[in-house]
Amino acid sequence: MHIIVVGLNHKTAPVEIRERLTFDPSQLGEAMKKLNTKKSILENVILSTCNRTEIYAVVDQLHTGRYYIKEFLSEWFQIEQGEFSPFLFIYDQDGAIEHLYKVACGLNSLVLGETQILGQVRSSFLLAQDENTTGTVFNQLFKQAVTLAKRAHSETDIGANAVSVSYAAVELAKKIFGTIENKHVLIIGAGKMGELAIQNLHGNGAKKVTVINRTFEKAESLATRFNGTAKSLDELQSALMDADILISSTGAKGFVITKEMIENIEKKRRGKPLFMVDIAVPRDLDPALSELDSVFLYDIDDLEGIVEANLQERKKAAETISLMVEEEMVEFKQWLNMLGVVPVISALREKALTIQAETMKSLERKLSHLSDRDMKVLNKHTKSIINQMLKDPILQAKELAGSKDAEKKLELFMSIFNIEELVEKQREVKAAEQKPVNVHSSQPAFQS
Amino acid sequence: MMDNVITRLHELTVILYAVSVLLYFIDFLHHNRRANRTAFWLLSFVWVLQSLFLYFYMVKVGRFPVLTIFEGLYFYVWILVTLSLIINRLLRVDFIVFFTNVIGFMFMVVHTFAPDHIDSTVKAQQLVSELLFIHIMAAILSYGAFSLSFVFSLLYLFQYNLLKRKKWGKRLWRITDLSKLEQMSYVLNVIGAPMLMIGVILGSQWAYIKLPNVSWVDPKIIGSVFVLAIYCVYLYLRIRKGIAGKSLALFNIAAFLILLINFFLIGSFSSFHIWL
Numbered sequence: 001m002h003i004i005v006v007g008l009n010h011k012t013a014p015v016e017i018r019e020r021l022t023f024d025p026s027q028l029g030e031a032m033k034k035l036n037t038k039k040s041i042l043e044n045v046i047l048s049t050c051n052r053t054e055i056y057a058v059v060d061q062l063h064t065g066r067y068y069i070k071e072f073l074s075e076w077f078q079i080e081q082g083e084f085s086p087f088l089f090i091y092d093q094d095g096a097i098e099h100l101y102k103v104a105c106g107l108n109s110l111v112l113g114e115t116q117i118l119g120q121v122r123s124s125f126l127l128a129q130d131e132n133t134t135g136t137v138f139n140q141l142f143k144q145a146v147t148l149a150k151r152a153h154s155e156t157d158i159g160a161n162a163v164s165v166s167y168a169a170v171e172l173a174k175k176i177f178g179t180i181e182n183k184h185v186l187i188i189g190a191g192k193m194g195e196l197a198i199q200n201l202h203g204n205g206a207k208k209v210t211v212i213n214r215t216f217e218k219a220e221s222l223a224t225r226f227n228g229t230a231k232s233l234d235e236l237q238s239a240l241m242d243a244d245i246l247i248s249s250t251g252a253k254g255f256v257i258t259k260e261m262i263e264n265i266e267k268k269r270r271g272k273p274l275f276m277v278d279i280a281v282p283r284d285l286d287p288a289l290s291e292l293d294s295v296f297l298y299d300i301d302d303l304e305g306i307v308e309a310n311l312q313e314r315k316k317a318a319e320t321i322s323l324m325v326e327e328e329m330v331e332f333k334q335w336l337n338m339l340g341v342v343p344v345i346s347a348l349r350e351k352a353l354t355i356q357a358e359t360m361k362s363l364e365r366k367l368s369h370l371s372d373r374d375m376k377v378l379n380k381h382t383k384s385i386i387n388q389m390l391k392d393p394i395l396q397a398k399e400l401a402g403s404k405d406a407e408k409k410l411e412l413f414m415s416i417f418n419i420e421e422l423v424e425k426q427r428e429v430k431a432a433e434q435k436p437v438n439v440h441s442s443q444p445a446f447q448s
Numbered sequence: 449m450m451d452n453v454i455t456r457l458h459e460l461t462v463i464l465y466a467v468s469v470l471l472y473f474i475d476f477l478h479h480n481r482r483a484n485r486t487a488f489w490l491l492s493f494v495w496v497l498q499s500l501f502l503y504f505y506m507v508k509v510g511r512f513p514v515l516t517i518f519e520g521l522y523f524y525v526w527i528l529v530t531l532s533l534i535i536n537r538l539l540r541v542d543f544i545v546f547f548t549n550v551i552g553f554m555f556m557v558v559h560t561f562a563p564d565h566i567d568s569t570v571k572a573q574q575l576v577s578e579l580l581f582i583h584i585m586a587a588i589l590s591y592g593a594f595s596l597s598f599v600f601s602l603l604y605l606f607q608y609n610l611l612k613r614k615k616w617g618k619r620l621w622r623i624t625d626l627s628k629l630e631q632m633s634y635v636l637n638v639i640g641a642p643m644l645m646i647g648v649i650l651g652s653q654w655a656y657i658k659l660p661n662v663s664w665v666d667p668k669i670i671g672s673v674f675v676l677a678i679y680c681v682y683l684y685l686r687i688r689k690g691i692a693g694k695s696l697a698l699f700n701i702a703a704f705l706i707l708l709i710n711f712f713l714i715g716s717f718s719s720f721h722i723w724l
Contacts, residue, residue: 155482172611174625177625
């Protein structure tokens with residue numbers, strides 16, 4: 001049994017390929033069901049977003065697993081394998097587990113640490129569960145991946161703070177005012193940049209907006225769209241009195257607002273903070289404004305500086321999460337190994353109990369004078385011998401499953417008790433239970 | 449037996465308090481959430497131990513323990529820990545618990561080394577009255593409120609500097625917004641000032657009844673009235689003049705420093721005040 005992931009994402013494939021291999025959300029369940037009927041596929045979860053199409057599967061053989069997943073992709077999307085194969089990545093076992101963990105934590109995303117992907121991983125897994133395409137292995141693996149991602153987001157700053165310039169400006173304003181909902185926004189310059197700024201602030205709750213522009217009509221047209229007020233450039237000084245947030249983006253050659261202009265009204269503003277962002281080049285706002293206690297002045301370079309600093313913080317957090325991923329992988333592998341030891345223990349018990357049952361039959365034949373009660377006592381005590389004898393070997397088998405070279409050690413264990421065939425039978429039963437819909441399932445060769 | 453329990457309890461509290469403040473410091477430096485969580489629970493445990501200590505002490509002395517410097521400092525620290533835990537739980541303001549408990553721990557250390565004067569206890573018991581008790585309680589509660597207000601102003605200035613000097617980093621995002629810091633600082637002073645006023649009035653009345661020969665120009669009385677006046681000026685500037693921001697935060701910090709001077713220095717010149 002192997003875990004593999006076959007897929008393509010923004011790192012491996014251009015958008016022209018990605019868009020052709022994106023699953024329609026309404027057909028995702030059906031796709032998972034169909035894939036599970038393919039030979040070699042024991043469990044599967046398909047993760048399909050705008051940036052990635054990834055198929056996670058538990059397969060009985062690596063080679064056939066890969067082959068049938070590619071075949072499925074080709075059939076489903078009606079594309080020749082040769083067209084998309086060069087863009088596919090394939091990871092198996094540790095690589096696949098690590099990839100899933102990193103994807104869920106947002107370490108593989110275009111915007112490092114974004115949280116949307118966690119929701120997508122979770123909903124894909126839930127859908128797969130509904131469609132019965134997951135089993136013991138993926139139920140554990142995906143639950144662990146979702147839990148790990150949640151822990152990564154709560155214990156580190158991976159998803160915290162702005163990584164885009166416009167969001168950085170809003171975050172900065174919130175650090176001064178707490179909320180921008182009841183704050184008066186003054187936009188100077190009704191061009192494209194002004195429009196983007198107003199859109200962003202309005203989207204973040206700012207309701208009171210004033211637009212000032214050299215051409216009044218343009219100011220009016222922009223202000224009307226956001227239920228704001230338009231003012232002419234002559235009214236700038238009075239508008240500054242009420243403003244809390246000021247975004248300037250005019251094409252003026254000199255400073256539109258100077259230190260003196262604010263100094264003149266500072267007393268009347270009674271120390272009320274004024275958050276100013278200069279997104280114009282050349283700059284509209286006199287840099288000397290920042291000397292005033294109540295003024296918080298930033299330009300586009302400052303905002304980019306914030307984004308860069310936040311990205312660095314996210315990268316640091318990503319390193320911490322990578323360590324968490326490693327720890328989680330060890331834990332999952334231990335669980336997987338434990339899963340491998342279950343058939344061994346069952347086989348050992350089965351063999352011992354068969355011997356006990358045969359012995360009881362023999363006793364029944366040879367000591368026919370014994371009463372039913374005597375037989376019951378004998379049965380109870382012989383079973384007790386079996387249980388006590390097996391207690392230590394079972395504990396040892398569990399220990400072996402969690403140790404290094406678990407597979408080899410378990411093989412030796414099976415060979416000592418001569419239970420290889422019984423173990424194989426147990427595994428077959430388990431595989432059949434795990435995959436009731438797979439009619440083509442070949443005999444799984446369990447590999448822990 | 450009881451003495452032994454109280455001593456051990458106190459020692460354990462001091463050690464755990466030190467560890468908690470240390471963990472908060474680690475969190476402050478490196479933003480370590482595990483350290484923060486452990487520190488919070490340790491501090492909660494310290495609060496439980498302090499409460500137990502106060503209870504055992506009350507059982508031992510048979511009254512509310514606020515009548516000597518030894519007792520009062522302990523009660524003040526207990527108030528600080530309580531307030532910081534409540535504020536941290538309700539407002540989730542980062543660093544407030546750390547800074548408040550740096551003050552709290554300092555006072556705890558002062559308390560540990562403060563001599564538990566037998567004389568002052570005897571004197572305290574002679575002079576005890578309900579009036580004195582309410583006077584001390586009001587004063588300690590006002591000191592607690594002013595201490596927290598001071599911490600909020602301190603954080604305000606810290607955050608203000610980060611924003612003005614464009615120091616982008618974890619601390620900028622972790623410390624709450626200027627608006628909330630200013631508002632909390634103001635609200636705590638609104639609570640503290642009338643409480644201090646009640647304390648001063650009741651204290652004067654108590655002195656008038658119990659110590660008829662007390663001089664009304666005693667440094668402690670003048671100092672306390674001066675502190676009260678300063679906080680009244682703060683409220684006047686904020687409410688009537690609408691002054692806010694950095695200057696008001698600086699004023700509040702100065703007010704708290706004057707309060708400390710009044711508490712530790714001016715009190716020692718007093719002819720009647722059994723506290724410092």
